[in-house]
């Protein structure tokens with residue numbers, strides 16, 4: 524029988540893993556960071572770079588008898604700013620080491636320019652998929668206005684996929700699970716069957732497989748949904764009892780949740796295929812047909828979702844890209 528979510532949190536706390544809920548300015552609400560009371564004393568994810576987040580982090584650490592200065596290791600689960608924004612300040616105070624996926628080290632170190640390039644890449648992708656210029660540029664400004672909540676991170680302990688991180692009381696295995704972002708990494712305590720999964724798996728919302736620039740800096744884009752489905756299938760096979768997420772409550776039955784998400788994506792893929800079969804459409808037209816005005820206000824997110832499914836159909840040979848060279852339309856191959 525599986526645990527209730529609050530029992531799962533209690534059990535994690537007994538294992539020395541404490542959930543700290545840090546405020547963010549984003550629609551997703553608070554981000555879950557985890558204090559690992561072990562040697563070294565460790566914080567997994569930091570919250571965004573804001574005074575409010577820093578104050579709350581301090582007071583929540585104090586409730587466990589610690590301060591930022593005591594931290595010896597910061598582990599970063601992925602490149603998004605609600606998870607890494609405070610890392611520079613924490614390192615200044617504590618001198619903590621920073622562990623993260625080695626493949627992501629350059630991206631994390633070059634935060635300012637890398638974000639600028641990410642935004643340019645997003646604008647180009649939006650224009651190529653039929654999103655109007657004014658919408659694409661408005662979103663670029665929104666993204667720039669959030670830049671201050673991030674910060675660069677110097678990774679001092681680059682991790683490889685599968686690498687074991689030893690602590691006094693436990694070992695965590697770092698596992699690369701790209702999809703939500705190219706750098707998503709989960710941390711597996713095999714003995715306790717606890718998986719710290721951050722945004723790879725969230726109970727109350729389906730993690731967005733956001734299209735991004737690959738970590739190796741190449742000009743191509745990621746097939747984010749294709750990667751995400753593969754990552755979820757790997758996680759499905761793990762005998763986890765508790766999955767600790769980056770937002771919301773812990774997951775106590777990850778197999779059922781993953782099956783639900785896989786089925787949902789399959790239905791959406793078929794719906795998108797049917798829309799393309801009706802007539803060739805751009806990514807933007809597909810997003811509008813599915814979500815109406817949300818395709819404008821959340822243009823990049825909805826476009827990422829549509830392109831993700833189009834990638835699945837492209838890989839299966841059921842649709843192909845056509846269009847006038849500037850804007851891509853999808854059409855069926857039959």
Ligand SMILES: [Zn+2]
Nearest residue numbers: 601603703722
């Ligand atoms: Zn994220």
